[in-house]
Amino acid sequence: MKKLRFILEFPPECSDKPLTYHLVKDYDIKINILRGTISAGKEGKLLVEFEALEENLEGGRKFLESEGIRLVPIDRQVVLEKEKCIHCGACTAVCFTGALILSQTDWQLLFEPDKCVACQLCVEACPLNLITVSF
Amino acid sequence: MGISKTYDEINHRIAKGEAVVVTAEEIVPMVEEQGVKEVAKRVDVVTTGTLGAMCSSGAFLNFGHGDPPIKMSKIWLNDVPAYGGIAAVDAYLGATEGSERNGAMYGGAHVIEDLVGGKKVHLRAYGKTTDCYPNKGVDGYIDLESINEAILFNPRNVYQNYTAATNSSGKTLHTYMGSLLPKFGNATYSTSGLLSPLLNDPEYRTIGIGTPIFIGGTRGYVAWYGTQHNSSADRGENGVPMGPAGTLSLIGDLKEMNGEYLRAAVFHNYGPTIFLGVGIPIPILDEEMVKYTSVRDRDIYTSLVDFGVQRRSRPIAARVNYEELKSGEIFVDGRSIPTAPLSSFYKARQIAQELKEWIQEGSFSLNPPVERLPGDKFVNPLKLEEG
Incomplete structure (x- = not known):
């Protein structure tokens, strides 16, 4: 079994389709919806974690793309201006999923996109205003 | 021993x-x-x-005298107010002072950072005219090179x-x-x-x-x-x-x-x-x-x-x-x-x-304190008396 986490971007014409039903029934994908902004008739975004056999994940991905849905890796939606970071750790204080952590050896900031749920708490917490999250 | x-x-x-x-x-x-x-x-x-x-940080700046000279009393740097109640062209810019346009996101600390980064900073100042300071306003740009002194002096x-x-x-x-x-x-x-x-x-x-x-x-x-x-x-x-x-x-x-x-x-x-x-x-x-x-x-x-x-x-x-x-x-x-x-x-x-x-x-030597820090001080709360 393999896990994948990404943001699904729905164009307005897709936002009323029962896509998760097909992913579960046709591709046997276990879906964990971590965050979402979507309503019928409007474009929307869904942060999801899929767990399934690799071939089913690939099948599910192709199915979503054929329906006009974009699959965006989460690390492309979270931008951290690392070269300006002073590694103070203020963002790690609010990162309850542990995606932003300080290394216990060199005390530099580390970002693990696989743990991020795009909650955006870090955006306000960074005193240097170095983090942007598109969701 | x-x-x-x-x-x-x-x-x-x-x-x-x-x-x-x-x-x-x-x-x-x-x-x-x-x-x-x-x-x-x-x-x-x-x-x-x-x-x-x-937070308790800031900089004393001396802008130099213009011609005709001005006794600056109200001073802004990139729209951040600086204290001008010291002499004619001296000011103190506090790190936590907010900009009058966008004080939640930009303040004295940012002006100080901009100066250190070599950026031009917008200076506006007004003052009462006197016989020795006939000018009542200036508006222009300065940078760290162009001003006389910039002394970071932090109270705490x-x-x-x-x-x-x-x-x-x-x-x-x-x-x-x-x-x-x-x-x-x-x-x-x-x-x-x-x-x-x-x-x-x-x-x-x-x-x-x-x-x-x-x-x-x-x-x-x-x-x-x-x-x-x-x-x-x-x-x-x-x-x-x-x-x-x-x-x-x-x-x-x-x-x-x-x-x-x-x-x-x-x-x-x-x-x-x-x-x-x-x-x-x-x-x-x-x-x-x-x-x-x-x-x-x-x-x-x-x-x-x-x-x-x-x-x-x-x-x-x-x-x-x-x-x-x-x-x-x-x-x-x-x-x-x-x-x-x-x-x-x-x-x-x-x-x-x-x-x-x-x-x-060998480029940094030490010296004993000129005077030791007090060892018996404590902090008082605000004591406000009714007038």
Whole structure:
């Protein structure tokens, strides 16, 4: 079994389709919806974690793309201006999923996109205003 | 016989490039392996470092006289008000002063950072005309090169220990201790622990008025004891205060500083502040200074204070040490609370290392304090009398 986490971007014409039903029934994908902004008739975004056999994940991905849905890796939606970071750790204080952590050896900031749920708490917490999250 | 060294002996070794210098982190395993006496013999200087938010900071600027001259009284730099009630073309720009256009995101700290970064800054000033100052307004651009002096002069920096913060209330609080999540969702702290300057000289034996320091990437000085200097704070058996205690007023030439160690910042719903890097060298005069400088994170305690109670005296939720705080998790009444720093230990190490190299190269000598910091001061609350 393999896990994948990404943001699904729905164009307005897709936002009323029962896509998760097909992913579960046709591709046997276990879906964990971590965050979402979507309503019928409007474009929307869904942060999801899929767990399934690799071939089913690939099948599910192709199915979503054929329906006009974009699959965006989460690390492309979270931008951290690392070269300006002073590694103070203020963002790690609010990162309850542990995606932003300080290394216990060199005390530099580390970002693990696989743990991020795009909650955006870090955006306000960074005193240097170095983090942007598109969701 | 105990080991004893003088400043002159240490400076002589520095001048010859023979001084043995280690950081306040490196001395810990040395003492564990070699003992206090041996380390006192071998080591000449221990360097410390910290880079955190230091709100009580600002710069005196002298713009130079124009023609016709003006006595500036109302002054703005990039729309941030600066204090103009000193002479004709002097001003004090406070780090936490907000811009009149966008004070939540830009303030005095940002102007200082822009100046250090070589950027042009918009100066507007007005004044009452007098016989000797006939001009009533100026409007134009200055930069760090074009003005006479830019002196970073900070009334209170480098707190000797500080409280850690948590939040028992049901809502997220945005404070100068960062964002505190509801129901003890996190705890923040803000000193560099075993690298923190005044925690390595807890009784102020060597750090005093006139002590040369690393400030913002250049050499500066301790100008005075800092405001709210609270040397009477409770101390542990090792002499280390267990909460906010001594503070320092620092001075340095802004023209010589660099953005690696001076950064403007904003705490959400609090406003602008400045992250400033400071390092202080501590001469190893004797074995007592080895004991002081080999303090470990586990030997330094502070109070975990509940910001959920929004009063001057906030309740203390627990007493914790920096080894626990730096581990990423503390336990209070059986509850696990994730912890995070607000001052950069990464940068603190870099500063202690850079200061060590300056001393090793012979370009930074030490001197005894001109006067020692007071050891019996405490902080008063606001005493307001009805008029």
